[in-house]
């Protein structure tokens with residue numbers, strides 16, 4: 001056990017975590033040159049394309065130090081985006097140390113700060129690593145200062161590397177052995193292993209990545225998932241090197257995978273504790289928390305025949321993604337579909353993209369909303385994830401508030417504060433840290449899901465970074481704003497909004513819809529209303545788009561082609577009464593105040 005090192009890499013998006021991990025794998029000989037596909041740790045296509053890490057994974061590497069000692073390195077990957085902070089904390093809980101990787105040209109950004117604080121709170125040894133020193137714009141001294149001032153750890157001995165050229169990699173590998181402590185725990189105690197991640201594998205069923213804290217685990221052991229009190233038989237154990245390498249046991253302090261006869265990922269929840277049925281641990285490892293979906297949107301198949309396929313697609317995705325929630329929903333405007341819950345906006349985009357790409361289903365997605373807490377007339381507390389469900393009468397409605405930490409250069413402080421105030425934010429703190437400023441704001445989550453991230457990037461010219469966590473619910477004067485198209489209420493376009501913003505939002509929304517809804521055979525009246533009171537109105541004038549007008553003579557094939565093109569364009573349209581409404585219209589709400 002004294003030669004085991006369990007560690008993670010903490011980095012802001014794009015600071016080079018995956019590239020560094022690939023270097024480690026290369027140096028430690030986990031794969032041959034030919035197998036060294038670019039960025040092995042990011043296994044899903046979308047992750048690779050977008051360059052973001054979503055599912056945590058682990059690699060077990062063998063490192064021979066200069067002194068001749070052989071170490072077992074378990075590198076546990078952490079996801080880098082705000083949506084996935086719970087998974088980050090689960091991964092960190094399995095480690096004794098972490099490498100804090102900071103881009104030498106970008107400096108410290110909010111995500112690295114948040115994750116680094118988590119690591120420090122958990123008692124991990126944090127080793128600062130400054131990456132991309134090969135870049136001409138690298139400024140090592142400035143970054144060292146930022147690490148000390150913003151994060152508050154000594155950076156004088158920060159390791160300087162280029163994951164791209166390989167410079168300094170050996171020093172990092174040596175430092176891991178020298179600075180990160182070996183795991184504690186006892187092989188003789190009853191088994192306690194925590195689930196870092198679970199996913200569905202077509203051959204093995206549910207596979208869990210686990211860390212053994214006490215005791216030992218063998219194939220054919222009978223185990224219990226503690227929070228569920230369910231007993232299972234261990235069918236397979238092993239490690240990723242990074243290839244899946246089956247073994248017969250996992251020892252105290254080790255990290256590896258486990259497969260048992262578990263049907264779906266809900267049977268092996270992330271953060272849960274595994275023990276032996278025969279000789280169970282007295283208590284679970286602490287810190288188990290179910291992740292909560294915070295953002296909801298409706299997904300509707302463009303053609304009704306795809307409803308069943310969409311259900312199957314969602315079920316398949318949920319097998320692998322315990323934080324995805326969905327239930328059937330029907331909308332008068334959009335027909336049958338599903339109301340889906342996501343951790344955040346990025347999670348939503350990833351799910352949407354996977355359904356369209358992997359399952360080839362065309363969908364209309366309604367604008368995302370947050371979950372409101374409502375006290376109804378009889379005093380019951382109801383969670384409201386769909387504005388269309390808001391009853392006419394209720395006692396009180398409360399919206400979710402987040403604490404946002406924004407890190408940015410001094411020059412942009414004014415415009416970022418204005419943005420936060422425009423978004424109904426309340427400033428909690430402002431701290432000057434060298435050239436950077438850390439702003440802490442309480443913000444309504446509903447404003448953040450709109451377009452906060454894009455706006456923040458644009459007002460700070462890309463320099464501000466931010467991370468957030470849920471804080472509390474707060475009551476306010478929220479009302480439902482409905483949209484009527486030719487007099488018909490389109491439930492999928494209803495939004496909940498603060499009363500003070502209702503007028504403006506209604507006007508912006510109708511204007512925006514006017515731009516998005518193409519001219520049709522009839523006049524299209526677009527109205528925004530609160531209850532029966534219309535607060536804004538525009539009209540799209542009737543117009544017959546004669547696509548074949550340009551075709552001279554009798555060129556039938558060209559004519560046919562044009563008509564087909566028009567038909568394909570219609571696929572993403574939804575029929576509301578006699579009006580055709582394009583997909584973009586359902587997202588109009590997102591863009592109204594930009």
Ligand SMILES: Nc1nc2c(ncn2[C@@H]2O[C@H](COP(=O)(O)OP(=O)(O)OP(=O)(O)O)[C@@H](O)[C@H]2O)c(=O)[nH]1
Pocket residue numbers: 011012013014015016017018019020051052053079080131132133134135161162163164165
């Ligand atoms: N010049 C230079 N570029 C680097 C270096 N390390 C990484 N990069 C580049 O920086 C970009 C981001 O690197 P990644 O390793 O994908 O970043 P990441 O932190 O894993 O990003 P996420 O997976 O989104 O968290 C890539 O284009 C890399 O090629 C380096 O040392 N020098």
